[in-house]
Amino acid sequence: MAMNYNAKEEEGGGHHSGVGPGAALKSKKPDNTAFKQQRLPAWQPILTAGTVLPAFFVIGLIFIPIGIGIFVTSNNIREYEIDYTGIEPNSPCYKCSNVSLNVTPCTCTINFTLDYAFESNVFMYYGLSNFYQNHRRYVKSRDDSQLNGDKTSLTSPSKECEPYRNSEGKPIAPCGAIANSMFNDTLRIFKISNGDEKEITLTKKGIAWWTDKNVKFKNPTGNSTDLKDIFIGTSKPINWQKPVYSLDPGDQDNNGFINEDFIVWMRTAALPTFRKLYRLIERKDAMYATLEPGNYSLLIEYNYPVRSFDGRKRMILSTISWMGGKNPFLGIAYITVGSICFFLGIVLLIIHHKYGNRNNSADIPN
Numbered sequence: 024m025a026m027n028y029n030a031k032e033e034e035g036g037g038h039h040s041g042v043g044p045g046a047a048l049k050s051k052k053p054d055n056t057a058f059k060q061q062r063l064p065a066w067q068p069i070l071t072a073g074t075v076l077p078a079f080f081v082i083g084l085i086f087i088p089i090g091i092g093i094f095v096t097s098n099n100i101r102e103y104e105i106d107y108t109g110i111e112p113n114s115p116c117y118k119c120s121n122v123s124l125n126v127t128p129c130t131c132t133i134n135f136t137l138d139y140a141f142e143s144n145v146f147m148y149y150g151l152s153n154f155y156q157n158h159r160r161y162v163k164s165r166d167d168s169q170l171n172g173d174k175t176s177l178t179s180p181s182k183e184c185e186p187y188r189n190s191e192g193k194p195i196a197p198c199g200a201i202a203n204s205m206f207n208d209t210l211r212i213f214k215i216s217n218g219d220e221k222e223i224t225l226t227k228k229g230i231a232w233w234t235d236k237n238v239k240f241k242n243p244t245g246n247s248t249d250l251k252d253i254f255i256g257t258s259k260p261i262n263w264q265k266p267v268y269s270l271d272p273g274d275q276d277n278n279g280f281i282n283e284d285f286i287v288w289m290r291t292a293a294l295p296t297f298r299k300l301y302r303l304i305e306r307k308d309a310m311y312a313t314l315e316p317g318n319y320s321l322l323i324e325y326n327y328p329v330r331s332f333d334g335r336k337r338m339i340l341s342t343i344s345w346m347g348g349k350n351p352f353l354g355i356a357y358i359t360v361g362s363i364c365f366f367l368g369i370v371l372l373i374i375h376h377k378y379g380n381r382n383n384s385a386d387i388p389n
Contacts, residue, residue, distance in 0.1 A: 072375045076368055083365025090357025093346060100349040101141045102341040105133060107323055129325040137319060140312035143342050145304035149206060150337035156291040164200035170280050172241035177257065193258040196267055203260040205288045209324035210301060210338055225302035228277055231286040240286050242279040250279045298339055
């Protein structure tokens with residue numbers, strides 16, 4: 024008893040250290056509430072044949088029609104793709120069909136035929152394969168403050184941009200590996216009719232996200248309205264053929280850091296095989312298809328080499344639906360999950376019908 028008494032005295036003395044006589048003791052006991060005392064009502068599902076089997080059948084009956092609808096919708100999207108990887112400067116176009124190669128500049132004309140009409144607006148993409156835009160150092164190699172128009176970052180870019188931070192003693196604008204590797208092939212489409220070629224109008228604006236165009240990317244401001252004067256003292260990216268203020272000199276709303284081709288490229292892809300929106304072909308007359316069946320030609324000005332990383336390049340024409348572009352994976356996934364659930368429901372129903380009564384009779388005493 025003495026030992027217990029002394030222990031309580033020590034505990035009380037330790038609890039009262041620094042507290043004057045008559046002070047109220049602080050209890051460590053949780054408040055008497057339903058949450059802290061764990062008296063909240065609980066629910067635990069009891070899995071029985073009467074609840075599990077209907078769930079499997081309901082999931083199957085819901086998922087399978089949804090998957091079929093999504094799959095059919097995806098297949099109804101018109102899409103045409105041309106792989107023009109074989110075109111390299113100073114090399115034959117042996118991988119292309121119906122191709123003529125000019126020496127200077129390196130251009131290639133690929134003739135193709137559309138067997139069906141593209142009724143609604145057509146989205147023109149360029150696609151790259153084996154290009155890892157998701158590499159950690161590559162994704163970090165940019166200066167968002169510079170791209171947002173900050174003058175300090177324009178003259179002193181972030182160290183994350185190394186080794187594409189300075190060139191010839193001048194800061195690079197835009198800096199970083201992402202900007203330095205910007206896609207710069209030029210693609211044009213012509214409609215061939217009775218031996219004559221008519222160029223298809225390609226819309227270059229409206230291809231970037233609104234938040235990117237109006238929030239994340241801004242040109243730096245200065246005393247001059249000429250972007251060339253504002254970017255004076257900076258250098259173009261090493262792999263670029265022209266400076267950032269000459270990306271679209273004829274349209275100041277699409278030039279510099281707010282150039283939409285540049286903005287689209289700066290939004291990095293998650294997978295090594297990807298496509299990015301290049302141009303829009305808008306439907307002008309509801310009575311006629313945007314691209315009618317017939318013969319066309321694709322004129323490519325080749326500037327972007329891909330052999331160094333064993334990549335491939337593609338041009339894709341595609342329409343869209345309420346679910347976006349062509350993507351059969353979602354429909355296949357719904358159908359697969361629904362079919363598995365429906366099949367398991369049938370299997371479990373057979374097992375329950377065959378062995379369920381036997382288990383119930385075994386529980387009854389003689």
